[in-house]
Amino acid sequence: MPDAQTTHAIQARRDLVFLVLAGLFLGTLGMLNILGLTRFLALGQIGSWPIVVAVGALPYPVTFLCTDLISELWGEEKAAQVVWVGLLLNGWVVLILWLGGVMPGLSGGPEDTFFEIQRLAFGSVGASMVAYLTAQFVDVRLFHFWKQRTEGKALWLRNNGSTLVSQLVDTTAVVLISHYGAHVLPVRGGEPVLPQLAAFIASGYLFKAIAALADTLPFIWLTGWLRRWLEVPGAGSEITG
Template identity: 70%
Template sequence: MRVQQRRELAFLILAGLFLGTMGMLNILGLTRFLYLGSIGSIPLIVAVGALPYPITFLCTDLISEIWGESKASQLVWVGFIVNCWIILILWLGGVSPGLDGFGASQGLPVITSSTPLPIFYEIRRLAFGSAGASMVAYLVAQFVDVRLFHYWKQFTKGKAMWLRNNGSTLVSQLVDTTTVVIISHFATHVLPIEETEPLLPQLLTYIYSGYLFKLLIALADTIPFILLTRWMRCWLEIPGIGAEIPMDN
């Protein structure tokens, strides 16, 4: 009974971190771009919403390792539903009448074109702009990560944890970064693009600088992934290399 409680607690913590991070990603999104320095001639320019994003891949890798591919895939779908819920609330918050006078309602002040929009609407605009891109990229990248993780796990017969951790995350992060940048620009036009400069080099800068940031984080989480996996296998009493918790537990 105590072991079962530990397993439920561990899953809830990992799932909570995953879902909470996805919520931050949609709300913070593209509200600010950060310059984190440079590596050689490559600048590290990262949207603030992407800062905690790599932790989602660590969470799905741990869940894939301990609970299996099916459980990790279920969590990915729950994350998608959470994203849809956030977008729905942002939409309702924008179309409903407010005390600031925005929204159709009798008895509220008439808003002219010169009246500045509340901060909420700017956050909403940016969130909507990044939401479509992030949701498409999220589904593709997370499922690529889960599938590749288990491909490498089967290929190595449960050994070489560093390979499946990095091999799955590095490919999925490239898919994610490229998809977000392309959709954010061509579909929603929310990237800070300099109109007088060539477009392709600017998009490539966002792609390779964002991917480089995620790559460094992915490499840095290899040792924590291995240590956490070994500790969780012991704490959750899971015997054998590569063994998983059955779906009914």
């Protein structure tokens, strides 16, 4: 049986890892809400189909890796708590951007830059708050559904089976709300809208799906390494306390 000093050291490691994962999740979420739709990146082309991704989407797959690791090691309740804190962070971002717009500013400052960022951020945050909450809870719930069905085995299945579905939900919701709710997508006038929105959804999902598949091996390796370092016994078992 470990002594008090060893138990304290193990708990300190567990607290540190949880803080890093939750901090990376929340920091990434805040960053993508500010960057959001400020720029669209051309990542290549498949035939005549361009792969276009909003800059805010670049770090987003990291959030699903973080919640999957928290789900695997700490359980569904802890992962859900982090998701709810992320929603509060979204609200905090909106509040600060709103205050920055209504409070008096110095003449001659970069007013146009701020208000353009505010306009785009309001559009992306409004879209992401709905999409984020839906997609992250879908991810957490599906992760534990597959974990229960496989009795803690098949890490690759619950990692990809949860993320691939939740990323499709997220991408579709963000694109549709960004266009119909906030009107901030660079849609070309004079051309049919639905094919353009479908292209945005397909491009965003393709990027996120590739990122999700690419993180399978890191997820499996990190899970195994963290289980040993944090002394979490047995596949599928979770940290308590």
